[in-house]
Amino acid sequence: MxxxxxxxxxxxxxxxxxxxxxxxxxxxxxxxxxxxxxxxxxxxxxxxxxxxNEVGRSLVRGSTKTVALVLRDISLIEVDLFLQPLLSGIMKSARQAGYGLRVEGARGSLGGDPYGDLVASGMIDGMIVENPDAGDQSLARLVNTGWPVVQLGSQGLPFENTVQTDNQLAGRVATEHLLQLGRRRVAHVSYSTSEIRAVVERKAGYFDALKNAKIPPEMELVKNGDFESSSGYAAMVELMSAPGGPPDAVFAGSDAIGYGVIAAALDAGLRVPKDVAVIGVDDLRTSAYFRPSLSTVRIHPSLAGSAAMGLLIELMRGREPQSRCIYIASELIARGSTLEGFDNTPRVLSSANS
Amino acid sequence: MxxxxxxxxxxxxxxxxxxxxxxxxxxxxxxxxxxxxxxxxxxxxxxxxxxxNEVGRSLVRGSTKTVALVLRDISLIEVDLFLQPLLSGIMKSARQAGYGLRVEGARGSLGGDPYGDLVASGMIDGMIVENPDAGDQSLARLVNTGWPVVQLGSQGLPFENTVQTDNQLAGRVATEHLLQLGRRRVAHVSYSTSEIRAVVERKAGYFDALKNAKIPPEMELVKNGDFESSSGYAAMVELMSAPGGPPDAVFAGSDAIGYGVIAAALDAGLRVPKDVAVIGVDDLRTSAYFRPSLSTVRIHPSLAGSAAMGLLIELMRGREPQSRCIYIASELIARGSTLEGFDNTPRVLSSANS
DNA sequence: TCAAGGTGCTAACACGTGTTATCAATTTAT
DNA sequence: ATAAATTGATAACACGTGTTAGCACCTTGA
Missing domain, CATH: 1.10.260.40 (lambda repressor-like DNA-binding domains)
Known part of the structure; x- marks a missing residue:
């Protein structure tokens, strides 16, 4: 014993x-x-x-039956609300296939080649990289070797394996939704200033929608926030005193940003959605319970997680996957923050028992 | 290469x-x-x-420099919003001390001794168990061996190492806050029906407060929800047609429950906090941005995570820790869902740049 | 000159497992 | 009756590393 x-x-x-x-x-x-x-x-x-003993086993077999989820920045674990459903999806698929999961961070590694070192250490059979920095040389080198790597979000490499949502489409759909409501001064608050592709693409989708509607973009209506709602709040405060007057709608780059934007608008006495309509991207579990409930573009991070794990398993088995680039469809969820008179009542009321 | x-x-x-x-x-x-x-x-x-090669190294050294976070139920990853800050705290401390992290699930293991098997596999040097099932025999056996295990939440074992918040105190403080506001019909909605100690203890604290105030408890005002806000919503719907009339305050067992409760109250035309005051437990990052902003008892899950990792490191090094039972102090955060006329403006506005 | 002690390096073992080549015993085929 | 084939089990190797015991050489002291 x-x-x-x-x-x-x-x-x-x-x-x-x-x-x-x-x-x-x-x-x-x-x-x-x-x-x-x-x-x-x-x-x-x-x-x-x-x-x-799995260690002895791993040594002789040359495989650990373990996969790494590599996070771009572990200090963001606490604030990036997208991670939890992602982790959930990955965990479920991994377990089902008999794989264990390690959580690693890309930054802060001592050496100059964090991805290569992780592979060389022999601790993992494959890895899922979350939102890689565009132009990361260490990762680019690894991807070129053909070693099993799945990226959540593209890095633009020729041989990469990715799972992603069409962020540009999401940004366009969200903005078009606001435009269809008759809004004309549509602002945008992104969720990061850094070079995350999703941020750039959603913003591009925003501009696409404006262009299609023949509305000239105003740079005073475009702000950059970060992962926290507080930045959305601050951005909205600035927007309300914009040169051409406050916007009549805001496309928030993430639900967390949307929370802050709505809070700031309400605190300033504006009515949502009457005075300002707000839409986000993500559909976090809490978004349906805000009042007004947050309209958003649901991007299914949990599904992305399990899809990534599924693709990775194919790669680790040495098979040629059906597709090396999986797109997860997103869907517009219109709620009270854009629709006046929206009935907030949850459709399915799970019965609570005393 | x-x-x-x-x-x-x-x-x-x-x-x-x-x-x-x-x-x-x-x-x-x-x-x-x-x-x-x-x-x-x-x-x-x-x-x-x-x-x-870390595998070869681990084999000869008899240690993997890896720790496991064992989750009671991996299907709860997506819904238990407490996990993310917890993971953040654990990751930070682990990395700093040079340890890697595996994520494991307690349930669904094939054998009848999941904890013992995990140890025997030799993949980890220690483990942190989140909210263990009370009376889990497999875990109890392991704890008795003295192997490095830290529990988040007590199981009531003689030799256990735990990090916990005083949930009974948290429940009492939350309820007392409502009572001090003059509320007399205070309801409670827990966040789980299962035998999680935290659930039971918070409920006990609720009853303590009522007793001290000499208010006879009404069982019609006590409901059990689950991890999702929808259950809080459903519970509040029921409470509003309670025999003695709707409550004038609700102590929600978690912030997620609180979101649902507030949403249901607002949807029914009640004013929060004027007609119904609501307080939760957790202080999730989003809670300050609800309108009304959610009063809550902050329990610092991130801090709990790093404390657990710190304690575990002591145990793995074979040292006798200063304390085998660490309490994380909680604090009452009173906001707009209990205080009328509360100024929601965030104190520190992180400046957003265009 | 010879013992004693220090320096620089390595052969050999250990960790726990999966797998291949091989051997002995038995059965089948000729 | 003898060769050939099958069955049942194992000795020996491999995986990549850390560590102990020990060898050969050189310096020091008397």
Whole structure:
């Protein structure tokens, strides 16, 4: 119980060789083993409560049955609300396929080649990289080797494997929704200033929509926030005293930004959506319970997670995947922050019991 | 670059033995090695871009420098909003101390002894268990062996190491806050029906407060929800048609529940906090941006995570920790959902730049 | 000159496992 | 009756690393 049980202990108890133990317990197909000794081994293993040491196993097999989720910046774990459903999707698929999960951070590694070192360490069989920095040389080198890597969000490399939503489309759809409501002064607040592709693409979609509607963009109506709602709040405060007057609608780059924008508008006495309509991107679980409930473009991060894991498994098995670039469809969820008189009542009321 | 580099390759290039390579690269203190050969080895290692294989290393060393975060139920990852800040705290402390992190699930393991098997597999040096099921035999056995385990939330075992908040106190403080506002019909909606200790303790604190105020508890005002806001919404709908009339205050067992409760109240035309005051527990990042902003008891899950990791590190090093039971102080955060005329404006406005 | 002690390095073992090549015993085919 | 084939089990190797014991050489002291 307390001391470690090794396969040699099982072998000794069953009075067979360690080889036999290994073959029985792993169910080796072409192993010639008598039924009698097979039962002896199984009995001994059960009696000693034997569980194989995965480290030894990994060493000889050259594979750890473990995958890494590499986060661009672990200090963002707390604030990036997109991560939790993502992790959920990855975990579910990974477990189902018998893979374990490590959480790693890309930045802050000592060496200059964090991705290469992670692979060389032999701890993982594959990795999922969340929102890679565009132009990351370490990652680019690794992707070129063909080693199993799936990126959440493109880096623009020729041989990359990605799972992504069409962020430009999402940005356009969100903005078009505001325009269809008759709004003409539509502002945008992004969720990051850094070079994250999703940020840039959503913004591009915003400009696309304006262009299609033949509305000249005003740079005073475009602000950059960060991962926290507070930045959305601050941006909205600035927008309300914009040169041409306050906007009549805001496309928030994320739901978290949307929360801040709405809060600022309400605090200033504006009515949402009557005076200002607001839409976000994400559809966090909490968004339906804001009042007004937050309109948004749902991007299914949980689904993206399981799709990424599915693709990665194909790659690790050495198969050519059906597609190296999976798009997750997004959908417009119109709620009270854009639709006047929206009925907030949840459609399905899970019954609570006393 | 593409093929694996082993320490023997470094040895060959530097024309020394593998032993020397190991000693140089690990900076063994009492190894007697000439400065000249030391430089040769370092140069060779750098030239080949050598990174030690952690699996081989782990095997011989008997330790993986990896810790597991064991989640009670991985299907709750998506809905339990407490997990993200917790993970953040754990990750930060773990990285700082040079430990990696695996995410595991307690349920759904094939064997009947998931915790024991995880240890026997040799993949981890210690584990943090989140909200263990009370009376889990597998975990109880492991804790008794003295193996490094830190629980987030007590299981009531004699030798357990825990990090927890005083949930009963939190429940009492929250309820007392409502009572001090003059409310007399105070309802409670818990965030789970299962036997999670935190749920039971917060509820006990609620009853404590009522008792101290000499208010007879009404069981019609006590509902059980789950991790999702929808259950809070449903519970509030029921409460509004309670026998003795709707409550004038609700103590929600979690912020997520609080969101649902407030939404239901507003949708029914009630004013918050004038007609119904609502307070939660957690202080999620989004809570300050609800309108009305959610009063709550902040329990610092991020801090709990890093404290748990700190304690675990002490245990793994074989030291006797200063305390085997760390309490994280909670604090009442009164906001607009309980205080009329509360100024919602965030105190620190992080400036957004265009 | 010879023992004693220090310096620089390495052969050999250990960690726990999966797998291949091989051997002995038994059965089948000729 | 003998060769050939099959069955049942294992010795030996491999995976990549850290560490101990020990060897050869050189310096020091008397």
């Amino acid at each position: 307390t001391s470690k049980v090794r396969s040699i202990d099982v072998a000794n108890l069953a009075k067979v060789s360690r080889t036999t133990v290994s073959q029985v317990l792993n169910g080796v197909a072409d192993a010639r083993i008598g039924e009698e000794t097979r039962q002896k081994v199984l009995a001994a293993a059960r009696m000693l409560n034997y569980t194989p | 593409t093929s694996k580099v082993r320490s023997i390759d470094v040895a060959n290039l530097a024309k020394v033995s593998r032993t020397t390579v190991s000693q140089v690269l690990n900076g063994v203190a009492d190894a007697r090695i000439g400065e000249e050969t030391r430089q040769k080895v370092l140069a060779a290692a750098r030239m080949l871009n050598y990174t030690p």
